[in-house]
Amino acid sequence: MIRFLRKTHTYLYLGAVMLVFIPFYPFLYFLTRNPKKYYKQIVFCRKWISILATIVVGIRFKIEYEDKTSIDWSQPYVICPNHTSILDITALTYLCRQPFSFMGKIELLNNPVTKMFFKSIDIAVDRKSKISSFKAFKKADETLKNGKSIVIFPEGKIDDEFPPRLHEFKSGSFRLAIDNKVQILPVVIQDAWKILWDDGMKFGSRPGTVHIKILKPIDTETITQEEFDELQDYVYHKMNFHWKHSNTI
Template sequence: MIRILRKIHTFLYLGAVLLFFIPFYPCLYFFTKDPKKYFNQIVFCRKWISLFATTLVGIRFHVEYEDEENMDWSVPYVICPNHTSILDITALTYLCPQPFSFMGKVELLKNPVTGIFFRSIDIAVDRKSKISSFKAYKKADETLKEGKSLVIFPEGKIDDEYPPRMHEFKSGSFRLAIDNKVKILPVVIKDVWRILWDDGMKYGSRPGVVHIKILKPIDTETLTQEEFDELQRYVYDKMRTHWLQSNSI
């Protein structure tokens, strides 16, 4: 019975996303004709579509900071969250007050909702293709040079196993941060997988509060590309420590 209710909740959530996407679509259609000019407006639409949908089905977000006093949202970051759920996208739109782009898998282009954003302001990458990876890296580099933040899930995918665990990080986000002398912002999305794991099709979902911790930004100003391995390991270890404190799995 619980499994059935959770499945119903997932379909209610997906229906809510479409419910709010449809009235926003005419504006998005217009804005995406010139995404550079209307970048902020597209980000605004994405944020409120996702937040209206989660609110309607009883999913809320709580954010805490490791060092809130020194958090400066006026500068760009390479934002590195862990990844266990499609709700991670909404979590990032909730916590980040500045315009930003996602880098995500190329399959998101096929989704009727995410596709409009990945064809305009976000960056799709086919990790199996070296050419696609190179083009995505160049576009990400341009995004940071324009002064915008970039969200990259450094694990590269959602864990196939349940309960999930944090996988080793890929190097792209750290290379980009060092190349552009932009701070890394580690974000630990603690327990969203308990509310909705992956796309919700297997175990369903439920109402609840997603707890997010924003760790202290890490300066890359003095780092070189030779030091990216050390940076990558440091960020992984720090995020994994907070993850394990929140998840007894």
């Protein structure tokens, strides 16, 4: 019975996403014809589609800061969150107070909702293709140079392992940050997987609160390419500490 209820909740959530998306569609169709001009408006629509859909099914978000005063939302960041759930997308739209672009897997172009954003403001990447990866990171580099933040899940994907753990990071987000001398903003999404793991098709989902911890930004202004591995390891171990703490207490 519990499994049935959780599966039902997942379908209600997916239905809520479509239900909220439909009224936005005419506006998005117009706005996405010129994404450079209407970038902020498209980001606004994406934010409220995702947030309203979770509100309908009783999912909420709560943010905790390691040091709130250290974050300046007027400047661009390379935002690095862990990834265990499709709710992570909503978590990022909820916490980020500035326009930003996601970098995500190319399969998101097959989804009728996410397709509209990944063909306009977000960046789709086929990690199996070196050419696709090169083009995606070039576009991400241009986005940062234009003063906008980029969200990259450094694990690269939601793993098949359950319960999830923090997997080894890929290098792309750190290279972008160092090349552009922008700060890295680590984000630990602590328990989204307990509410909806992956896409919810295996274990379903339930109402609840997703807790998010935003860590102190990490400056890359003086970091050299020789210190690259050290930076990547530092961010991983710091995020892993907070991840383990939140999932063992």
